[in-house]
Amino acid sequence: xxxxxIIVFREVLEAAIIIGILAAATHSIPASRRWLTAGxxxxxxxxxxxxxxxDAIGSLASGIGQELFNAIVLGxxxxxxxxxxxxxxSHGAALATSAxxxxxxxxxxxxxxxxxxxIVGLAVLREGSETVLFLYGISALDIHGQSSMMLSGIAGxxxxxxxGYMIYAGLLRIPMRLFFTATGVLVLLLAAGMASQAxxxxxxxxxxxxxxxxxxxxxxxxxxxxxxxxLLHSLIGYDSRPAGMQIIFYLTALIAISxxxxxxxxxxxxxxxx
Amino acid sequence: xxxxxxxxxxxxLATYAAGADYKLTIKSHRFQPSELVIPTDQRVKLLxxxxxxxPEEFDSYDLNREKIIAxxxxxxxxxxxxxxxxxxxxxxxxxxxxxxxxxxx
Numbered sequence: 031x032x033x034x035x036i037i038v039f040r041e042v043l044e045a046a047i048i049i050g051i052l053a054a055a056t057h058s059i060p061a062s063r064r065w066l067t068a069g070x071x072x073x074x075x076x077x078x079x080x081x082x083x084x085d086a087i088g089s090l091a092s093g094i095g096q097e098l099f100n101a102i103v104l105g106x107x108x109x110x111x112x113x114x115x116x117x118x119x120s121h122g123a124a125l126a127t128s129a130x131x132x133x134x135x136x137x138x139x140x141x142x143x144x145x146x147x148x149i150v151g152l153a154v155l156r157e158g159s160e161t162v163l164f165l166y167g168i169s170a171l172d173i174h175g176q177s178s179m180m181l182s183g184i185a186g187x188x189x190x191x192x193x194g195y196m197i198y199a200g201l202l203r204i205p206m207r208l209f210f211t212a213t214g215v216l217v218l219l220l221a222a223g224m225a226s227q228a229x230x231x232x233x234x235x236x237x238x239x240x241x242x243x244x245x246x247x248x249x250x251x252x253x254x255x256x257x258x259x260x261l262l263h264s265l266i267g268y269d270s271r272p273a274g275m276q277i278i279f280y281l282t283a284l285i286a287i288s289x290x291x292x293x294x295x296x297x298x299x300x301x302x303x304x
Numbered sequence: 305x306x307x308x309x310x311x312x313x314x315x316x317l318a319t320y321a322a323g324a325d326y327k328l329t330i331k332s333h334r335f336q337p338s339e340l341v342i343p344t345d346q347r348v349k350l351l352x353x354x355x356x357x358x359p360e361e362f363d364s365y366d367l368n369r370e371k372i373i374a375x376x377x378x379x380x381x382x383x384x385x386x387x388x389x390x391x392x393x394x395x396x397x398x399x400x401x402x403x404x405x406x407x408x409x
Contacts, residue, residue, distance in 0.1 A: 033399055033400070037397075085374035085375075088372070092380070093380035097371075160372065164359075164396075164397050166358070170358050234370075234371070234381065234382060235382065240385075249366075271368050
């Protein structure tokens, strides 16, 4: 019964952490709340659809449809997180200091908000469809104690959401001076972690070589099925037994997005120095 | 034309079952066989057949693999190359009974 809570907790945790970080990062964009909520609702609706079509998705592309689906969803999320971070590098400071003087385009952040919608929608879609399948499996079982399993599923869900909220509330307490750096770094690590996960699925599908697997094994010290490992997995993409290819994806995303952020920031800094 | 389309749609299903090296069956939320011996240093194509009506997630931290198999359906999982050792996997959705291991020798 406790296992039920943990499984649901783990699925919800990843989406909740992403939502928590993004909700904090876009705190100063007035329209962001609406877009985040819309993404959440679309993701929930979508996870029902994906769960219903698991078999069909799975049998695509000679049986590796599920891996392809996950890799594509993660790939889009990485691109959107990259876009978000680069956008925040060029407009974030302006939003925080002089929210009234910046143009309405930036204040409404229309393009940024559609990226938000996609990121949250996709995160909920991926993790949500697995939760739906799991809970469906429980509800289909004809056993005693079914309702208590459902209750513990709900407890897991609330636990995951609570961690997401704690991250959100914690980030908002960070002084403004450090706030954009902190949220920027967190989003950057989220994106790199997702890139590594995308590589993981492409290796599982035999579309990419693993290039030494595992590259290291820290499962004895920091196992992924215990809370610290679980949190680190969702936050920075920690993997206790990663393949070499995953590290290449991780570092590539990390470096590419950092360069993009730097380039987006530099025009303003050079005018400040003049 | 329609028949051709139908055949081309069915083709992937036929081929992926045929090329598998090893087979695992899930029945009554248990893996059969519960232990599978495979050679070391080789990429292995594993066919997992879920004969239960409920979905199952093949999950293994040891193998760094996770895949959902819908009820009454089959899936392909690529494993390895592995160094010699015992690699535990579970059916995460029914972890109390669905336990197994891959032994690389």
